[in-house]
Amino acid sequence: MRVFVTGATGFVGSAVVKELLGSGHQVLGLARSDAAASALAANGAAVHRGSLDDLDSLRRGAAASDAVIHTAFIHDFSQFKANCEIDRAVIEALGAALAGTERPLVITSGTGLLTFNRAATETDAAPSGPDVVPRVASEEAAASVAARGIRVSVVRLPPSVHGDGDHGFVPMLIAAARDKGVSAYLGDGMNRWPAVHRLDAAPVYRMALEQASAGERFHAVAEEGVPFREIAAVIGKRLNIPVVAKSRAEAAAHFGWFAHFAGMDSPASSAQTRERLHWRPTQPGLIADLDREAYFKS
Numbered sequence: 001m002r003v004f005v006t007g008a009t010g011f012v013g014s015a016v017v018k019e020l021l022g023s024g025h026q027v028l029g030l031a032r033s034d035a036a037a038s039a040l041a042a043n044g045a046a047v048h049r050g051s052l053d054d055l056d057s058l059r060r061g062a063a064a065s066d067a068v069i070h071t072a073f074i075h076d077f078s079q080f081k082a083n084c085e086i087d088r089a090v091i092e093a094l095g096a097a098l099a100g101t102e103r104p105l106v107i108t109s110g111t112g113l114l115t116f117n118r119a120a121t122e123t124d125a126a127p128s129g130p131d132v133v134p135r136v137a138s139e140e141a142a143a144s145v146a147a148r149g150i151r152v153s154v155v156r157l158p159p160s161v162h163g164d165g166d167h168g169f170v171p172m173l174i175a176a177a178r179d180k181g182v183s184a185y186l187g188d189g190m191n192r193w194p195a196v197h198r199l200d201a202a203p204v205y206r207m208a209l210e211q212a213s214a215g216e217r218f219h220a221v222a223e224e225g226v227p228f229r230e231i232a233a234v235i236g237k238r239l240n241i242p243v244v245a246k247s248r249a250e251a252a253a254h255f256g257w258f259a260h261f262a263g264m265d266s267p268a269s270s271a272q273t274r275e276r277l278h279w280r281p282t283q284p285g286l287i288a289d290l291d292r293e294a295y296f297k298s
Helices: 013-022 034-042 055-063 077-096 134-147 171-181 198-211 228-241 248-262 271-277 285-292
Strands: 004-005 027-033 048-049 067-070 105-110 152-157 161-162 183-186 193-197 217-219 224-229 243-246
Touching: 004 013, 013 027, 013 067, 013 183, 027 034, 027 055, 034 048, 048 055, 048 198, 055 077, 067 077, 067 198, 077 105, 077 134, 077 248, 105 134, 105 198, 134 152, 152 198, 161 171, 161 198, 161 285, 171 183, 171 228, 171 248, 183 228, 183 248, 193 198, 193 228, 193 285, 198 271, 217 271, 224 228, 224 285, 228 243, 228 285, 243 248
Parallel strands: 004 027, 004 067, 027 048, 067 105, 105 152, 152 217, 161 193, 183 243
Antiparallel strands: 193 224
């Protein structure tokens, strides 16, 4: 298939592109800049110039392809709600370009939407209502697209997608620890983050593209829940700084806007994904991957 990939030069998207090309698919990658276009061409992908705020360019890319994988997201958390609404518009535009066809659309969401007193599963629906995490917009858009008969599926990523080039939550924790002189966790630190290596996440997208039925949800989760205290401990060891507990009242002063994520307890299962897609993660877990010099180069 010729697959249109958004976020094709991003941390997850670039791994998806290599996975697709290695499995015999062709890739048309969205590129916003000359540098991104050059990187895509160097990896053997065709280039489609455009951006997430140019919905016409997205529709053209989708219309020119046999399938779409949407991995792009604007990771400016100071504008998180607005960026989630941009993602809603992007998904709806991509879906509109595929209307009346059987061409699949795979979109990205997060397991962090699902916080229960148990491990979240693929069959758990994202919550609705005025007080939900803004990222639910992506799954709401997917449901809207599916209601129009479009073959859309969802890959949920955990809070930590790790590996070389990581610029997500764990590097933010490392930066905060450097700045404050301590590596902190909240309470007893036993709140859990699910995790996956980027090279393990990529095959889930490909297999969803190839196998998913309309409306299916998959969890690209290799580890159901890593205690936050263990993450803080590795950071403290590597930076040679104290590892300390912070109270909920102290969370904002230490973590700032990141306090919500630092305290998140959101274990997630991938049992159904493993059975449905015959997916078997093979890369190092989060703690082993984090405990390397690559994460701590200043």
